[in-house]
Amino acid sequence: MKYAFIGPISTYLPQRIETNQQLQDEFPGWDMDLIYTKTGIASRHIAAPGECASDLGVKAAQRLFEEHQIDPQSIDFLLFCTQTPDYPLPTTACLMQQRLGLRISCGALDFNLGCSGFIYGLSLAEGLIRAGIARRVLFITAETYSKYIDPDDRSLRTIFGDGAAATLIEACPEPTLDGFQFGTDGSGADTLMVTDGGARLAEDAHTPRHRKRWNSRLYMDGPALISFTVGAIPQLVQNIFSAAGIPKSDVELYLFHQATRKMLEQLQEALEIERDRMPIALETVGNTVSATIPLLIHDLRQQNRLTQGAKHLLVGFGVGWSWGGCIWHDHYGNGG
Template sequence: MMKAYIKHISYYLPENKFTNQDIENLFPEWNNDKIISKIGVKSRRIAGKDQKVSDMAIEAIQNLCSEFQINKSEIDYLIICTQSPDYFLPATACIVQNKAGLPTSCGAIDINQGCSGYIYGLTLAKGLIISKVAKNVVLVTSEMYSKHIHPLDKGNRSIFGDAATATLISDNGEYEIGEFSLGGDGSGCENLMIKNGGMQNDKTGDTSFPSDDYLFMNGPEIFKFTAKVVPDLIFGTLAKNNESLDSVDQFLFHQANTYMLKYLKKLIKIPDNKFIIDMEDYGNTVSSTIPISLKNLITNNNHKDKILIAGFGVGYSWGAVCLYKS
């Protein structure tokens, strides 16, 4: 039976750093100690004023190809996960295909999935490999939430950072992609939303705070949703893969904030040494959090035989899968 593997991962971080001291300078009441205790982030990278999601995506692909000597002509499918596309149309993936120098025989598609986007992207990539539609799929996550956030929104500015990643999925590689568990519940969509700017509501140009032109997040409701859904997601994924909390070597969740992560770890009863928290230098980079942390895990030679990765959030949507060292 055909199998699909994560072969390589690279990522790109914008040059601009936005530190807790920068935030404290803008909002003196919101100091470093509060940010560390509530969110667990020291600094985050922020895209330049003229930088676009496609620019970051291209940088991530270039890093992937140069780091692992990948011939671009062999990439035959490109998936870009982003909630900050360059345009309504065309797909950002088409722009990136051209500017990154990928062949015109390469399929190119966007998905808009947010915090669970890496998991959903892997489902599509695995399907393309197993069905033999493609041999080498590059899954890019490129997120630029900073441009969705109001300048006076100290909470969300403290949480979110910008980043792009590129993952090569093929019929051979470092980690076999196991069985997925997925879910969605659109009844909670308004708890993490930008209400204006699509076809439903035009942007108003309202620059006051708060404004429906910018990102809105109902933190308490998102927390309640996560606490309700994630334990079932984890145990369901373990069951699908014939695994247990004991048999899995590492659990890597979407890096939303450290308070939530520690709560989930305790709720599910995951041992400290099996649970990754890796966001203090990046912030919440949305769909890029899991591949960044996974790349770091692999680079640091902490090779684990079995890793469970899980994403959850905006939508609501959620998903998880087990990865097996080959």
């Protein structure tokens, strides 16, 4: 039996950086000091008009291949998580297979999940490897939420940034991912949504939970999302520890989806976690949706903050509503 192992991670962020000071200059009425206090975000990277999630993901994967001497022909399966695909069809992962020079016997698929997407992708990679279908999985998370946001939207423009991460998931002889737990509650679909661009007619589509204040294609009910998160995640964490059969004291770091500082601080309080055990790393990148957790892991590796052999808790939550988590036995440490 083979199991999934989180190997090296490479990232790519668009060249354009949008700072809070630039937003303040553009909109003098916005209270950017108050916004920063709530979000913890001082700047974010924004994709160029013709730059899509696949472009970011391809660049992250190319960096992965170059930085870690990985042969693209050795990849057995490509998983691509995004909520901003290039087209409704074809599958963006198929386009990326060709651009990355992966062999034509390589499997490739997209899956549409946001802030819980990294956890779901890990479980899919684990299943492919355990089933003997793949030994090397290239898992790319990339988002360009900025393309859904109106320039005048104070609530969303200050939060979301664009970015991508490419993670190599490899087969190994012992388990490194344990205690997977998931949750889904479609009754919360109307709190974070883009209703156009699909096949459903506008008159039959879901509508935002409350009146839209801005002209963005993306709608978000921030208070409802915070309430859902603080209500659901403590139980999820308890379920993960029970499923993995380990005590809370075994976990070194809590690596959570980087939503906003306010949300993470409320989770710290609800879970009674010391601040230094739940890193917050979104000040210069913002909320990059499915890419936040691998970007966080990459940053912690760069800072030599991951102890080889330690156990960490990975948790994602958000749009859908969808949430999930697992225990990660990190045998790679700061090698990335």
